[in-house]
Amino acid sequence: ELPAPLLDDSHGKELGDEAAAVKPEDFQDSMKIAWRYQNLPKMEVSPTTHTKFGHYYDISKKMSPELCQSVKLHSFYLHEELPFEPKMKTWNMNSGYARLLQSIQRIISQEGFDGSDPQKKQRNVLRIGIQSLGSILWGDDVCCSDTPEDPQSLTKFLYVLRGLLRKSLSACIITMPAHLIQNKAIMERVTNLSDMVVGLESFIGSERETNPLYKDYHGLVHVHQIPRLNSLICDVSDTKDLAFRLKRKQFTIERLHLPPDLSDTVSRASKQDLAGSAKLLSSGCGAMAIGKKHLDF
Amino acid sequence: QGKFTLLRDTRTDGSFLVHHFLSFYLRAGCKVCFVALLQSFSHYNIVAQKLGVSLAAAKERGQLVFLEGLKSCLDLLFGEEEQPGQPSPLQFLSTCDLRALFDFVRVSLSAADSWKGPVLLVDDLSVLLSLGAAPVAVLDFIHYCRVCVCCQLKGNVVVLVHSNEDSEDEENELVVNSLCHHSDLILWAEGLATGFCKDVHGQIKIIKRLSLRQAAEQDLVQIYQYKIQDRNVTFFARGLSAAVL
Numbered sequence: 001e002l003p004a005p006l007l008d009d010s011h012g013k014e015l016g017d018e019a020a021a022v023k024p025e026d027f028q029d030s031m032k033i034a035w036r037y038q039n040l041p042k043m044e045v046s047p048t049t050h051t052k053f054g055h056y057y058d059i060s061k062k063m064s065p066e067l068c069q070s071v072k073l074h075s076f077y078l079h080e081e082l083p084f085e086p087k088m089k090t091w092n093m094n095s096g097y098a099r100l101l102q103s104i105q106r107i108i109s110q111e112g113f114d115g116s117d118p119q120k121k122q123r124n125v126l127r128i129g130i131q132s133l134g135s136i137l138w139g140d141d142v143c144c145s146d147t148p149e150d151p152q153s154l155t156k157f158l159y160v161l162r163g164l165l166r167k168s169l170s171a172c173i174i175t176m177p178a179h180l181i182q183n184k185a186i187m188e189r190v191t192n193l194s195d196m197v198v199g200l201e202s203f204i205g206s207e208r209e210t211n212p213l214y215k216d217y218h219g220l221v222h223v224h225q226i227p228r229l230n231s232l233i234c235d236v237s238d239t240k241d242l243a244f245r246l247k248r249k250q251f252t253i254e255r256l257h258l259p260p261d262l263s264d265t266v267s268r269a270s271k272q273d274l275a276g277s278a279k280l281l282s283s284g285c286g287a288m289a290i291g292k293k294h295l296d297f
Numbered sequence: 298q299g300k301f302t303l304l305r306d307t308r309t310d311g312s313f314l315v316h317h318f319l320s321f322y323l324r325a326g327c328k329v330c331f332v333a334l335l336q337s338f339s340h341y342n343i344v345a346q347k348l349g350v351s352l353a354a355a356k357e358r359g360q361l362v363f364l365e366g367l368k369s370c371l372d373l374l375f376g377e378e379e380q381p382g383q384p385s386p387l388q389f390l391s392t393c394d395l396r397a398l399f400d401f402v403r404v405s406l407s408a409a410d411s412w413k414g415p416v417l418l419v420d421d422l423s424v425l426l427s428l429g430a431a432p433v434a435v436l437d438f439i440h441y442c443r444v445c446v447c448c449q450l451k452g453n454v455v456v457l458v459h460s461n462e463d464s465e466d467e468e469n470e471l472v473v474n475s476l477c478h479h480s481d482l483i484l485w486a487e488g489l490a491t492g493f494c495k496d497v498h499g500q501i502k503i504i505k506r507l508s509l510r511q512a513a514e515q516d517l518v519q520i521y522q523y524k525i526q527d528r529n530v531t532f533f534a535r536g537l538s539a540a541v542l
Binding site: 091092101105152155156158159160162163164166167183184185188189192193228229230231232233234240 | 310312313316335336337339340343344347367368370371374375390423424426427428429459461464465466467468469492493525526527528529530
């Protein structure tokens, strides 16, 4: 039940037409009051206005079976696996995770992703997706108990997985139901063991759903960590405030920016409410940073 | 000589300090035992080359003993049965006992050779807790290493730990606080309290623990801000970054 990829160019053209319609005038009025902002680049909310970036899918259609069958697919469903071998007893780890690691290692060595088969002409990357790690589906009680029985299984699993990924041509994306994990120490350790950590926070069910600041979006995207590999520096983007929007054919991640405060009832009270949610914003509008105590420079 | 340096980071990544110390000690001609738990050899090698040192060459000539934690872990778990008398340094994954790791360090640095002062470098200690070692075991391991490397061999020990304010990881905070009390020098890299900035990546607090050596002395604390570049890190006084001047 995978969504069908949009392979034709018509969708890209649609986006291009939209962008052209809202193109600003050619000459810029020189600013009189906000002249400090004159030379700043125009804030681009979404990078895809002119270029086609990434993959596009239509979730109203299904992926064709021929496409699925033409790709080599391995799956792992814990409850259908054989019981673990005795050698794995020395691993001191939750058996579900141990079996998953064994399965991944077997695929890597059998399919030659560890570089063991120099004859292979077509070098491809093994893409691994793991869903709901830490949930009870994996036999782990980290998500349902405040004092889990074996909290180190999860972190040990991630460490061994990291070793497997570093030693082979593979990449892995893992989803974790972080909102279910009561023990925050585990989340800190998981973050330290990962290269890249992104959090999605939905507005459904929270007070932000009715906040006028967020009315165009469905949730926030938090980038907790980005990889710093093979280099002293890492590629940090300018803004850290991202929100996402889910439409029928699009899941977009956009920069969150403050709309101008044009309401009739602009009063001190409403400004404080907005400032409360905007406290974390670090965009160019420094004036809105009410409530920040420290200024380093 | 005989110093214990603690590298600490909060809200940011302090690994640039590890790269610095690694290339610094290798250039100074010291024998280095590097316990690299979280990244692969090639990662450190590539960065070290930008800093002017070749780790592969250092390994060839016996100056650098590199324990690649990720690789040893795979060998231990997926490899054939280990030979008796040669336990893997990452044994603690199964036995929760850090003795084999300490033996590895001791053997690597005790070998009689012509290099100047031995150095133990660990990146990073907080991972040991994630792998099943108890906080007391980690502190014991460090204590044994200090006795061996700092006192007996007159060498230096440099260790990186992560910490967070308001952290709920009590075991980690216990290890970090305990190590702070016993360190001769603490280099604490912190992300700015005001959030991310393009020109100032963080601030570094240098704490010289003079109070350890003499009762009446106060610790000397210096604070600088820094910006990390491709081959270099620039330090400057607070508020005086190049972007502001």
